[in-house]
Amino acid sequence: MTKINKKQVIYYHGQAFKGANHRVELLKNNEASIYDVEDERYNDEYRDPLEWFNNSFSDKKKKFFLQSKDINIFWKEMDRLEVYSWNKNYYDSNYCDGYGYEIKLRNPEGKAKYCIGHMKYPENISDFIDALNKLFKTNIKVYP
Numbered sequence: 001m002t003k004i005n006k007k008q009v010i011y012y013h014g015q016a017f018k019g020a021n022h023r024v025e026l027l028k029n030n031e032a033s034i035y036d037v038e039d040e041r042y043n044d045e046y047r048d049p050l051e052w053f054n055n056s057f058s059d060k061k062k063k064f065f066l067q068s069k070d071i072n073i074f075w076k077e078m079d080r081l082e083v084y085s086w087n088k089n090y091y092d093s094n095y096c097d098g099y100g101y102e103i104k105l106r107n108p109e110g111k112a113k114y115c116i117g118h119m120k121y122p123e124n125i126s127d128f129i130d131a132l133n134k135l136f137k138t139n140i141k142v143y144p
Helices: 049-056 068-081 125-136
Strands: 009-016 020-026 031-038 061-065 089-091 099-106 112-118
Touching (some): 009 125
Parallel strands (some): 089 112
Antiparallel strands (some): 099 112
């Protein structure tokens, strides 16, 4: 891999109404930011909304540092998955609600991909999510 040392970008945000809210991001100096919530508001009996809001997010966000070798493994996996050839938009117009997502990637060589979608995915999205989960130590799921 030729080193050009562009600013690396790894960003994924996926969210569903009455459901999940996942966000992982590579910050500067290999710092990782993770926000991973399975929204429990709709699975519980009624609770005071302010109580729910105050207790739901504070422990769901965390930061830690990633190892450079793990980031390099992630980029090799992105090449293998050919994510740079994905379409920019994946939308299924049959759904009003559902799971929407945004992906931003740029490797050290400057290869980049921006992709957004709603209830429709690139063919190998599960492999991409597996690579994200391995890098960020999360449990993001693909919602059909």
